[in-house]
Amino acid sequence: xxxxxxxxxxxxxxxxxxxxxxxxxxxxxxxxxxxxxxxxxxxxxxxxxxxxxxxxxxxxxxxxxxxxxxxxxxxxxxxxxxxxxxxxxxxxxxxxxxxxxxxxxxxxxxxxxxxxxxxxxxxxxxxxxxxxxxxxxxxxxxxxxxxxxxxxxxx
Amino acid sequence: xxxxxxxxxxxxxxxxxxxxxxxxxxxxxxxxxxxxxxxxxxxxxxxxxxxxxxxxxxxxxxxxxxxxxxxxxxxxxxxxxxxxxxxxxxxxxxxxxxxxxxxxxxxxxxxxxxxxxxxxxxxxxxxxxxxxxxxxxxxxxxxxxxxxxxxxxxxxxxxxxxxxxxxxxxxxxxxxxxxxxxxxxxxxxxxxxxxxxxxxxxxxxxxxxxxxxxxxxxxxxxxxxxxxxxxxxxxxxxxxxxxxxxxxxxxxxxxxxxxxxxxxxxxxxxxxxxxxxxxxxxxxxxxxxxxxxxxxxxxxxxxxxxxxxxxxxxxxxxxxxxxxxxxxxxxxxxxxxxxxxxxxxxxxxxxxxxxxxxxxxxxxxxxxxxxxxxxxxxxxxxxxxxxxxxxxxxxxxxxxxxxxxxxxxxxxxxxxxxxxxxxxxxxxxxxxxxxxxxxxxxxxxxxxxxxxxxxxxxxxxxxxxxxxxxxxxxxxxxxxxxxxxxxxxxxxxxxxxxxxxxxxxxxxxxxxxxxxxxxxxxxxxxxxxxxxxxxxxxxxxxxxxxxxxxxxxxxxxxxxxxxxxxxxxxxxxxxxxxxxxxxxxxxxxxxxxxxxxxxxxxxxxxxxxxxxxxxxxxxxxxxxxxxxxxxxxxxxxxxxxxxxxxxxxxxxxxxxxxxxxxxxxxxxxxxxxxxxxxxxxxxxxxxxxxxxxxxxxxxxxxxxxxxxxxxxxxxxxxxxxxxxxxxxxxxxxxxxxxxxxx
Numbered sequence: 001x002x003x004x005x006x007x008x009x010x011x012x013x014x015x016x017x018x019x020x021x022x023x024x025x026x027x028x029x030x031x032x033x034x035x036x037x038x039x040x041x042x043x044x045x046x047x048x049x050x051x052x053x054x055x056x057x058x059x060x061x062x063x064x065x066x067x068x069x070x071x072x073x074x075x076x077x078x079x080x081x082x083x084x085x086x087x088x089x090x091x092x093x094x095x096x097x098x099x100x101x102x103x104x105x106x107x108x109x110x111x112x113x114x115x116x117x118x119x120x121x122x123x124x125x126x127x128x129x130x131x132x133x134x135x136x137x138x139x140x141x142x143x144x145x146x147x148x149x150x151x152x153x154x155x
Numbered sequence: 156x157x158x159x160x161x162x163x164x165x166x167x168x169x170x171x172x173x174x175x176x177x178x179x180x181x182x183x184x185x186x187x188x189x190x191x192x193x194x195x196x197x198x199x200x201x202x203x204x205x206x207x208x209x210x211x212x213x214x215x216x217x218x219x220x221x222x223x224x225x226x227x228x229x230x231x232x233x234x235x236x237x238x239x240x241x242x243x244x245x246x247x248x249x250x251x252x253x254x255x256x257x258x259x260x261x262x263x264x265x266x267x268x269x270x271x272x273x274x275x276x277x278x279x280x281x282x283x284x285x286x287x288x289x290x291x292x293x294x295x296x297x298x299x300x301x302x303x304x305x306x307x308x309x310x311x312x313x314x315x316x317x318x319x320x321x322x323x324x325x326x327x328x329x330x331x332x333x334x335x336x337x338x339x340x341x342x343x344x345x346x347x348x349x350x351x352x353x354x355x356x357x358x359x360x361x362x363x364x365x366x367x368x369x370x371x372x373x374x375x376x377x378x379x380x381x382x383x384x385x386x387x388x389x390x391x392x393x394x395x396x397x398x399x400x401x402x403x404x405x406x407x408x409x410x411x412x413x414x415x416x417x418x419x420x421x422x423x424x425x426x427x428x429x430x431x432x433x434x435x436x437x438x439x440x441x442x443x444x445x446x447x448x449x450x451x452x453x454x455x456x457x458x459x460x461x462x463x464x465x466x467x468x469x470x471x472x473x474x475x476x477x478x479x480x481x482x483x484x485x486x487x488x489x490x491x492x493x494x495x496x497x498x499x500x501x502x503x504x505x506x507x508x509x510x511x512x513x514x515x516x517x518x519x520x521x522x523x524x525x526x527x528x529x530x531x532x533x534x535x536x537x538x539x540x541x542x543x544x545x546x547x548x549x550x551x552x553x554x555x556x557x558x559x560x561x562x563x564x565x566x567x568x569x570x571x572x573x574x575x576x577x578x579x580x581x582x583x584x585x586x587x588x589x590x591x592x593x594x595x596x597x598x599x600x601x602x603x604x605x606x607x608x609x610x611x612x613x614x615x616x617x618x619x620x621x622x623x624x625x626x627x628x629x630x631x632x633x634x635x636x637x638x639x640x641x642x643x644x645x646x647x648x649x650x651x652x653x654x655x656x657x658x659x660x661x662x663x664x665x666x667x668x669x670x671x672x673x674x675x676x677x678x679x680x681x682x683x684x685x686x687x688x689x690x691x692x693x694x695x696x697x698x699x700x701x702x703x704x705x706x707x708x709x710x711x712x713x714x715x716x717x718x719x720x721x722x723x724x725x726x727x728x729x730x731x732x733x734x735x736x737x738x739x740x741x742x743x744x745x746x747x748x749x750x751x752x753x754x755x756x757x758x759x760x761x762x763x764x765x766x767x768x769x770x771x772x773x774x775x776x777x778x779x780x781x782x783x784x785x786x787x788x789x790x791x792x793x794x795x796x797x798x799x800x801x802x803x804x805x806x807x808x809x810x811x812x813x814x815x816x817x818x819x820x821x822x823x824x825x826x827x828x829x830x831x832x833x834x835x836x837x838x839x840x841x842x843x844x845x846x847x848x849x850x851x852x853x854x855x856x857x858x859x860x861x862x863x864x865x866x867x868x869x870x871x872x873x874x875x876x877x878x879x880x881x882x883x884x885x886x887x888x889x890x891x892x893x894x895x896x897x
Binding site for chain 1: 231232233234395396398399400401402403404405406407408409411412414420445463464465468540541542543544589590591592593594620622623799803806807808809810811832833834838839840841842844846847
């Protein structure tokens with residue numbers, strides 16, 4: 001059994017500890033917001049947070065999450081409402097097909113957690129691991145800046 | 156979906172049949188069917204039943220006053236559900252916040268598969284004979300190869316224009332009549348607004364729902380009056396997309412997210428050499444692995460069924476497979492281009508070719524030209540690489556087969572699934588989910604066929620998921636093409652002749668045509684088949700031909716020592732829409748301004764799917780690396796139903812085309828695809844995203860497409876910018892193949 005805290009809830013997982021975390025999340029826990037894109041950490045569709053840091057769950061074994069906290073897209077909003085990035089994604093009308101957007105938002109959320117006012121260079125570094133085949137990059141950048149700006153004015 | 160009880164038949168009109176009825180619970184349902192009309196003798200031959208419809212949609216007004224449009228189109232990121240809902244809601248004067256869109260189930264009530272098939276296998280020129288019937292809807296839909304298909308940038312142009320608006324207007328008229336009768340007031344005194352009916356002088360007010368049942372008793376107008384565009388309140392606005400909220404919290408369900416009790420997971424490998432078969436397989440090691448339950452030999456592929464994807468993948472890797480490849484294992488990419496170029500050389504000698512345009516006397520003009528130019532261009536095969544790998548979930552039970560997938564053509568998926576397992580199409584139920592990208596890939600149903608066969612063999616509900624490696628290796632590819640040109644200028648530098656001979660013509664036929672006034676033109680093609688499967692790829696033939704034609708016209712401008720923008724402009728005197736688009740892009744980009752060392756500016760213009768697009772690219776070439784810094788895009792799509800949606804589609808089409816221009820290459824090695832995943836089939840990433848500025852020109856012309864027309868001009872605009880920057884002419888894509896250190 002591997003114990004992992006998923007979106008704030010401690011869970012016991014019977015799956016092989018070598019199984020990529022992605023498949024444990026999707027198939028064992030039924031949380032399908034985290035997506036499979038490439039399987040080799042090249043596209044970022046599977047991005048989740050491990051103790052707050054953005055990781056590629058398709059190449060991270062379940063055992064690496066033992067005793068740690070995993071946040072998926074389903075756990076990003078709080079009782080107070082959407083994460084500011086999720087709202088900014090709506091305001092900027094970012095998604096097209098939407099398949100990569102869970103990973104995009106999770107990468108962006110990890111960025112804002114450490115750099116509340118990211119520069120364009122910060123955004124490039126944090127987000128260049130996430131492919132969007134629909135080409136929503138300009139809107140992603142605007143949405144990150146919008147969320148960052150609102151975070152500052154709130155604080 | 157509930158069906159109307161005994162729908163009342165309205166009158167056939169040029170636009171379509173309007174029916175109305177009440178479904179359980181008292182909801183008013185208005186249905187619109189578009190059919191061939193009476194002026195299409197060739198169509199009559201393929202329409203067996205006079206009631207066969209080309210395109211149906213239904214509009215439901217529920218007791219809760221919510222309005223639901225049931226449309227025959229898939230949402231794959233292009234925003235079609237929102238744009239269609241806008242068209243309906245505007246004509247119906249509906250409250251936008253109370254409008255929903257649902258995708259229609261795969262059923263003939265929503266489209267006519269047999270009719271489409273008649274054209275699928277017919278002459279590609281047939282549709283031309285049908286212009287004028289149903290405003291060309293037939294032509295456009297059949298060009299998309301099927302019906303109830305989402306592609307060809309057609310949803311808004313066909314369903315929206317001929318279906319949604321008519322349905323909205325018809326329903327509005329019936330509601331107004333019902334209210335006028337009940338309140339005993341003249342209909343003209345009623346105001347319909349925000350899903351309410353008001354009679355101001357008497358102070359009466361009611362929801363649409365209150366008159367839904369009464370409206371169903373009223374005969375629909377055979378020709379509902381559509382709004383003057385000046386009166387639009389929703390069409391032409393950037394209404395927020397309906398699908399976005401579910402796409403930011405992980406709740407949007409794609410095909411791959413289907414969940415069923417006791418679901419098995421399978422993955423598959425087809426023979427890497429296209430057309431090959433399984434000669435022998437040893438599955439001993441695979442079947443010993445944990446979670447692996449079964450190996451299914453599909454003849455040309457092997458699937459492993461397991462308790463999860465990871466176990467299935469490990470099982471697949473453990474199979475020892477011997478393939479039979481029938482000699483195709485000797486084909487490599489250089490051989491493919493050598494084949495094309497041999498065919499073109501021979502056609503040149505023989506004066507052969509399937510001629511599409513033959514105007515003037517090209518030989519005489521070439522002989523008379525003061526300056527001549529010959530050029531040969533190449534593009535490689537391209538994969539679609541939609542972000543969601545191909546997948547389909549199938550469950551055979553109780554005499555039916557249910558499938559959950561993402562498809563651009565649910566009826567095609569149903570037919571393919573039925574045929575694969577010997578079911579009647581009526582016994583196959585398709586649940587279409589959001590599509591995690593498609594770009595043409597999800598109009599072919601190889602993954603559906605595999606899934607139903609594997610599920611049948613496994614005797615359990617089974618989700619088949621392709622690896623990314625399988626997705627790259629087993630696509631239906633944009634074809635590799637070689638295209639040759641000859642051109643000539645007169646003594647004033649004016650182009651007088653244009654000849655183009657290329658291999659492998661697909662659709663649309665007009666893709667290689669140019670809008671420019673050049674008196675002598677010959678455009679022809681030669682077949683040169685390979686074993687690589689063809690697929691429709693965003694903008695289909697337009698994407699490669701725009702690169703060829705807009706590069707060669709640029710080369711002629713350079714030959715004439717002319718400014719590439721002015722040179723094109725001077726040839727568009729009889730094409731005012733094209734000229735206006737070209738001007739808008741050039742002016743917005745600041746054409747003629749200084750750019751600085753290592754920088755260049757290129758322009759390209761191309762019409763596809765009814766929209767005219769010009770793009771101006773600013774690029775920097777630095778130590779051999781190309782950086783596209785800015786793209787200015789001007790589009791005339793007739794009228795922008797949702798301007799922000801149109802801008803989003805331009806941005807999307809540009810990124811898709813930029814990835815292809817800069818990096819996109821699928822090449823053959825020993826008969827199979829050399830590339831395997833995003834590390835060797837790279838995509839444009841956020842740090843390479845240029846600034847994109849879109850100028851929308853509402854010309855009032857016929858509605859054009861949005862999903863595809865942004866893609867074709869970008870590759871030539873980049874190539875032309877590189878030439879402007881460093882004097883190197885790119886005649887083969889991708890650009891990453893070239894050493895630009897000069």
